[in-house]
Amino acid sequence: MGNMDIKKTTDQFTFNTYKRNPIVIKKAQGSWVWDDQGKKYLDFFSGLAVSGIGHTLPSVVSAIQAQSKKLLHTSNLFYSEPAALLARELCQNSFAKKVFLCNSGAEANETAIKLARKFGHQNGGERYEIIVFENSFHGRTLGALAATAQPKFHEGFGPLPPGFPVAKFIQIDSVERLITPRTAAILIEPIQGEGGIRPSTRAFLAELRALADKHNLLLMFDSVQCSLGRTGDLFSYQTYGVVPDVMTLAKGLGGGMPIAAMLGSEKVAGVFVPGDHGTTFGGNPVCSVAALAILKMLSPKMLKNVKKQGESLLKDLEPLARYSFVRELRGMGLMLGMELTIPGAPFVEACRKKGLLINCTQQVVLRFLPPLALSDAERRFALKVLKQVFEHVS
Ligand code: PLP
Numbered sequence: 001m002g003n004m005d006i007k008k009t010t011d012q013f014t015f016n017t018y019k020r021n022p023i024v025i026k027k028a029q030g031s032w033v034w035d036d037q038g039k040k041y042l043d044f045f046s047g048l049a050v051s052g053i054g055h056t057l058p059s060v061v062s063a064i065q066a067q068s069k070k071l072l073h074t075s076n077l078f079y080s081e082p083a084a085l086l087a088r089e090l091c092q093n094s095f096a097k098k099v100f101l102c103n104s105g106a107e108a109n110e111t112a113i114k115l116a117r118k119f120g121h122q123n124g125g126e127r128y129e130i131i132v133f134e135n136s137f138h139g140r141t142l143g144a145l146a147a148t149a150q151p152k153f154h155e156g157f158g159p160l161p162p163g164f165p166v167a168k169f170i171q172i173d174s175v176e177r178l179i180t181p182r183t184a185a186i187l188i189e190p191i192q193g194e195g196g197i198r199p200s201t202r203a204f205l206a207e208l209r210a211l212a213d214k215h216n217l218l219l220m221f222d223s224v225q226c227s228l229g230r231t232g233d234l235f236s237y238q239t240y241g242v243v244p245d246v247m248t249l250a251k252g253l254g255g256g257m258p259i260a261a262m263l264g265s266e267k268v269a270g271v272f273v274p275g276d277h278g279t280t281f282g283g284n285p286v287c288s289v290a291a292l293a294i295l296k297m298l299s300p301k302m303l304k305n306v307k308k309q310g311e312s313l314l315k316d317l318e319p320l321a322r323y324s325f326v327r328e329l330r331g332m333g334l335m336l337g338m339e340l341t342i343p344g345a346p347f348v349e350a351c352r353k354k355g356l357l358i359n360c361t362q363q364v365v366l367r368f369l370p371p372l373a374l375s376d377a378e379r380r381f382a383l384k385v386l387k388q389v390f391e392h393v394s
Contacts, residue, residue, distance in 0.1 A: 312379060
């Protein structure tokens with residue numbers, strides 16, 4: 001690579017879709033990442049919840065290494081062991097009877113949207129509408145974007161596919177009002193992520209379940225950001241105690257490898273038939289063994305750590321939430337957000353300079369998605385940095 005300037009080269013040759021932090025990440029291990037200048041950072045954002053447990057985990061790396069010597073790819077016109085094992089593992093640990101393996105959160109949601117439309121088609125004909133929620137985020141492809149009820153993401157990309165009426169979050173009347181003979185499903189993030197770390201409630205999800213049962217709709221949970229241990233259970237629907245018909249997963253599933261899944265209950269197990277849907281890379285053997293290693297790591301001990309660290313972190317953050325520029329502290333497990341009354345970007349930058357990576361969403365919500373294997377010492381380090389940054393701003 002010689003003396004190539006990585007930042008300049010990236011900006012010159014890639015589309016301008018991301019506002020990047022001005023550092024080049026060179027390596028990562030566990031909860032820590034290093035830039036190309038050798039500076040070390042605690043990743044309190046877990047690579048956007050993808051390196052959910054931690055970075056470059058030895059069991060994931062060795063699974064990938066062993067698999068890559070045997071089989072990198074086989075098309076979905078053939079069977080392969082890793083995809084079979086992963087689909088079985090996901091079903092045996094959840095409500096699901098069937099899994100569709102794919103490559104990203106948006107793709108898993110597109111699959112769910114198609115499944116809901118086909119379900120509607122088979123159950124009463126002209127039923128294609130999927131009720132979604134204000135402030136939701138489901139991805140950037142056109143169907144997932146149409147389901148994303150945040151107008152700023154739609155600007156310039158119309159016309160979007162129709163059929164996504166928008167209800168108010170945690171307001172059951174507004175959902176009821178939108179149900180018509182055209183409704184096929186309800187799609188919700190149990191905890192809104194990009195929308196600003198907004199947890200729904202058990203009562204609301206239970207009401208949605210009852211409405212879905214009453215009208216024969218599918219209840220679909222986009223669990224792309226809020227599952228795989230984030231809430232202290234394997235899946236967030238278990239934390240809430242409300243079982244969906246469809247659930248999507250991505251981000252942390254492959255521990256850094258690109259893999260996603262749509263899971264469906266008995267009710268939808270027979271909806272798709274050959275030719276209805278597909279994806280070339282879905283169930284890739286190398287990605288599938290990484291996901292199997294991740295599921296193995298999400299043991300009761302790991303989930304207990306999430307609950308313990310989550311409770312401690314919330315307690316630790318409470319004194320900071322008393323600053324006049326903090327509106328609210330909220331979240332569950334190791335998925336916490338602190339809404340400010342002032343822009344969050346300077347906080348993100350100040351933390352980074354002191355060796356702590358956090359993120360800000362919706363301009364004013366500081367987002368904390370620390371690694372699930374977080375230790376007490378790492379949590380204390382994060383708090384020390386945050387305290388210094390908050391003191392400096394006040
Ligand atoms: N759904 C939720 C809840 C998400 O948070 C995201 C990404 O942030 C997506 C879907 C889209 O996932 P991907 O970027 O893998 O397409």
